[in-house]
Amino acid sequence: MDVTRREALKKIGLGGLVLVGGHIVKSPLGLTQLAHASDDKKWKQFAGSKIVFMSEDTPPTAAIKSKIKPFLELTGIDIEIIEEHLDIVAEKVGIDVRGRKGAYACYYSQDKPIGAPFYKHAEDLRKFEKDPTLPKVPDGTGSDVWLHRFLDITGRFYDDPKIAAYPYDNAVAVMMYRKDLFEKYSPNFEAETGKPLVYTDKTTWKEVLEICKFFKKAKFPDVKYGIALQGREGWGGQLDYQRVSYANGMWLEWDFDDYFGAVNPGPCKWGDEQSIMTMGNYKELMKYAHPDSLTNDWSGANTAYITGLAAMQPQYGEFAAVVEDPKQSKAAGGRTVYDLCPKGDPSWIVGNGKAVNGTNFGIGGIAINHWAKPELQKAAYLFALWSTSHDTQYMVLKDVGGTPTRKSVFEMPDVKKAFVRATAPMKKIKPVEMDKGVMVDKVPLMPNALTYGPILKGIWKPDTVVGPKVPKFNEYIQIQTSEIQKCVAGLKSPKEACLEIKKKTDRLFRV
Amino acid sequence: MAHLKDGTMSQNVSPLQSENAFSRLFDRIKGMLPFHLWIMLPTIIVLAAITIYPFIWMIVMSFKETAMNPGESDIWVGLYNYTRLLDDEPFINGVKLLLWYFLLCLSIEVLVGTSVALLINNVKWENFFIIIFIMPMMVAPIIVGYLFRFLYNVSFGWGYWLLKSSGLMSGETILANAKPWLFSFFPSTAFMAVVAADVWEWTPLIILIVLAGLKAVPQDQLEAARVDGAGPVRTFLEVTLPNIKSVLLIALVVRFMDNVRYIDLIYVLTKGGPADTTKILPFYLYNVSFRYFEFGRGAAIGFILLLFTIFMGLFFVNVVFKKKKEVSNSG
Structure with missing residues (x-):
């Protein structure tokens, strides 16, 4: 193809503009200024x-x-x-x-x-x-x-x-856990169960329950409970339960596309075998969790975690800012590791359902x-x-x-570096004594970024769970969480609670 | 004769005559109502505008399913919002808990409040004690909620520690405890925790009201009882109590009406949980109206609650007036 000199110059000029433009677009602080100047x-x-x-x-x-x-x-x-x-x-x-x-x-x-x-x-x-x-x-x-x-x-x-x-x-949920406590008490755990005390993205809810039982029974001086949950009535409780129910068999209340939801969702699946099994397992988890777990929301659970009462918490990434602050948190100073929420366990799944790292937000x-x-x-x-x-x-x-x-x-280079504690940019602070003789004088510049690794893994299907987007969501979660609470409190059996949710939910949606 | 605009002539009316006519009209209107009602009329009109209109609207709304979205319109459902309450478990549970709430709060507050008032009445440091005792009442209920939430916290709550170490509480938590406290027929531990916060805040009101009543007990009656050799208990039962009964009833009415309205404590402490054990009827009403935005159903619950309040209010007022009548008849 023949290209005239004028055309060639035009293309070079355009290319130059693209390069300059590209450079500006890549420059983090230039973006808005560029847009603002023209608009x-x-x-x-x-x-x-x-x-x-x-x-x-x-x-x-x-x-x-x-x-x-x-x-x-x-x-x-x-x-x-x-x-x-x-x-x-x-x-x-x-x-x-x-x-x-x-x-x-x-x-x-x-x-x-x-x-x-x-x-x-x-x-x-x-x-x-x-x-x-x-x-x-x-x-x-x-x-x-x-x-x-x-x-x-x-x-x-x-x-x-x-x-x-x-x-x-x-606000995407991840698992936050105390690496220092896991390392310290691993020998004790191993002596009792024959397995090391570790948490990975393959750890299941059943194993979490085992860890909770271990911590509660051991009564260590520096940690009392294995996990702090968020069973408070309302949205907090619904999300807390959903992390377990979805992980085990990808169970959902309805079968519609959870990204978009449904105005008339039809009959719900509460009361089926999987829901009853999960309800029983959640009750067991609650039994060994921090005692206020039934009334705590995300803030209450985080308080239990940062005050050193619980060794783990499924929590939203934004709480990393508080967790990493040594003035407020016993879990700061590099003691906390962030990972995906626990996986479902085959023995907790009815039929051929899949075990996933149930991540919600x-x-x-x-x-x-x-x-x-x-x-x-x-x-x-x-x-x-x-x-x-x-x-x-x-x-x-x-x-x-x-x-x-x-x-x-x-995708910013410094944000990417902040995903990992070893490379995360740090900022100096006035030294804070966390324990006797343990001083912390640096904190991550972008503490929330420490959670982005698991967040960016967890927001994809099949791990992620979005719904249920239904118009009467606020009433539905009240029905759900109050029945879950009745079951956890021993006022109803898992089956009774699930069937009651089914009855009330179907009535709510006029099924 | 006066010239009118259309050129016709009309009878001349003297200024004196017109003044008399105006004065007669004024007298006639004035006579339509007693003087005190005329004085109150502007207030009555304003109050009617801001209470009667919403009241009527509330009743109308209770027969409708209100529209949720733009472009939709309300649907007339007749008595459905009322009939569905008959098998609405949270509603029935809310009524039961509300009755428990009245019973426990009012009885404890009246008992403790009256006892404290009797103890500090006419003692040397009475004013000092009054200042100390009324302090909780000065705190906004929502702050009291947060205060008690900290007190009951398992992690660092002083109240939790006290109850646990004194053996007054079994179980590992207060606010997440749905099990009955002490006896199986009692409401949950969480419910009792809410009652305790209410009692802490509002017993001072009873103290103040009863103290005011005690100041009005005729000294001659007290002296007569003393001269007749009556002990403190008999003096209280025979002289003091009859004299402060009306005041106590007013205190009861005030606290009763407060209990129907206040949801602040529950909102902060438990949000109605665990397992609905603190979801008293006003809290359920709040949920239905402002969380589910079911204004029709909310209006029906509100109307029932209003009828209940009026009924109880009339009951208390009748008791007070009956008492007054008895006193005046015997006098």
């Missing part, structure tokens, strides 16, 4: 507006609140960020949208407790994406820029093609309120774009301990 007017068009963001009190929101200045400078939009416990967020958002007020122009939308019942009250984000008057962020907001199917999890519901929210933060999205005024919706969209952009997520991760959702953040 300055689009970002500034709602200067002077005031919007309210109602959010769960998560580390990313705390960080964004403290680092909001760049957003104000970029847009001139005054934003009030309200942080509440998740239940309160669900309640306030529910009242706001049901009352058609639109007081919160944007809100935190956890996939199941807020997204599943209220997604119709969220504006379709595709509308803003198509709007030429609104800016774009460099990587865009398509499905492929987020972690595996995060956009489906937090933004898509049932058979509706609409995108109701962008993935804003991630709550992916928090940011949604735009359908009832807010159109110009405030657009202003809120700018905030949604900015807060989920690469630069903001990276900044939040480095500074306070965020939980990014964009793939590009996980």
Whole structure:
């Protein structure tokens, strides 16, 4: 093919531009500036507006609140960020949208407790994406820029093609355990069971139960219980139970695609043999877990773990920031290892079900309120774009301990290094005495990144479990967890509890 | 004669005559209601607007299944929201627990509150004791919830340690313990823990009210009892108690109404768990209305709760008035 001199120069020039552009795109702090410079007017068009963001009190929101200045400078939009416990967020958002007020122009939308019942009250984000008057962020907001199917999890519901929210933060469950205690008491464990005391990604829930029995019986001076669970009534309890039930035979309440959910899920599977067996095993786990496990949620379980009462906890990655803080945690200073949640055990599975590392999560999205005024919706969209952009997520991760959702953040070289404790960038702190003579003067710069190894493994099928996305999720989990609690407390047998859940759930969904 | 705009003539009305007519009209309107009701009328109108309208709306809503999403409309379901409560296990459980809650909280608070008031009445350090005792009442219920959550914590709770080491509690946990406390017919340990927090916070109110009542006990009656040789117990039963009965009943009404409304403690301490053993009816109502957003069902439960409150309130008020009548008749 003949190429003229002019064409060749044009191509070289374009190539140069691509290279320069590529360099800028790769430069971590250049991204937003580049986008902002070209879209300055689009970002500034709602200067002077005031919007309210109602959010769960998560580390990313705390960080964004403290680092909001760049957003104000970029847009001139005054934003009030309200942080509440998740239940309160669900309640306030529910009242706001049901009352058609639109007081919160944007809100935190956890996939199941807020997204599943209220997604119709969220504006379709595709509308803003198509709007030429609104800016774009460099990587865009398509499905492929987020972690595996995060956009489906937090933004898509049932058979509706609409995108109701962008993935804003991630809370994926991993197993956190005390390596120091495991090493110290391995000889004792081996003497008793003939096996070393270790935890790997192949460790099963049945083996975890064995470890729990060992710790509870031994009554060591520095740890009382093997595990801290989160059986509190509500979402905490539902997720806690689901980690065990899904791991053993990939059991789900319904057979629909759990990424999208179902409005009318049909008869549930509660009461089948697998559910009854798992209920009995969960009761056994609870028996040997930290005694407050039935009333603890994620925070309570973490307190038991960081105060040194429990040697393990299945916990969400964002808690690593607290676990690694020697001022608050006895599990800091390199004592904690993060791994996948336990696997199912063949003897705990009925029939030919598969054993997997049951990993579940709550992916928090940011949604735009359908009832807010159109110009405030657009202003809120700018905030949604900015807060989920690469630069903001990276900044939040480095500074306070965020939980990014964009793939590009996980691909940053320094973030990758932070996955592994040996290579993780550290920061100096004022020395803290953890035990007598044990001083800690350095902590990981990005503590949450220590959990990313297992998180990035666990978010794929078959290990991951998303659902159940059903409109009456909040009532369903009350039914489920209160019956589980009755069984654990000895007020009902596993079979009675499972059949009662079946009866009430089918009635709830009018089956 | 006065000229009207259309050019016709009308009869002349003197200013004095018109003033008289106006004054007659005013008198007639004024006579329609007694004076004290006229004074209260603006308040009644405002209150009616902010209470009666929502009340009527609540009743209407209780016959509907309210729409969840934009574009949907409410569905009229008649009495379904009421009839479904008949076999709604959490509702029935909530009613039972609410009755337990009244029984335990009110009886312990009245017993302890009255005893403490009698002990500190007219002692040298009375004011000091009052200040100390009313402190818990000054704390917001939600803070009390957090305080007790820490106290009951297995990891570091002083309250847990005390109960465990004194042998008052079996089992390894307080708030996660669904087993009955002490006797098998008693509610769960977790429930008793909630009652203890309520008693700690609100017994001071009873102390204050009873103390105020004790100040009004006629001294001549007390002296007469003393002269007649009555001991402290007899004096209390024959003289003090009859005099403070009305005050005690008012305290009971106030605490009863508080118990129907407050869910703060339970929200923070147990969230209704474990195993529904602390899910009293108001908490279930909160769940139905603001967690499941089933406003129709919530309205039905709320209406039943309201009827129950009115019934109990009337019962207490009747007891007070009956007592007053008896006193005035005997006087």
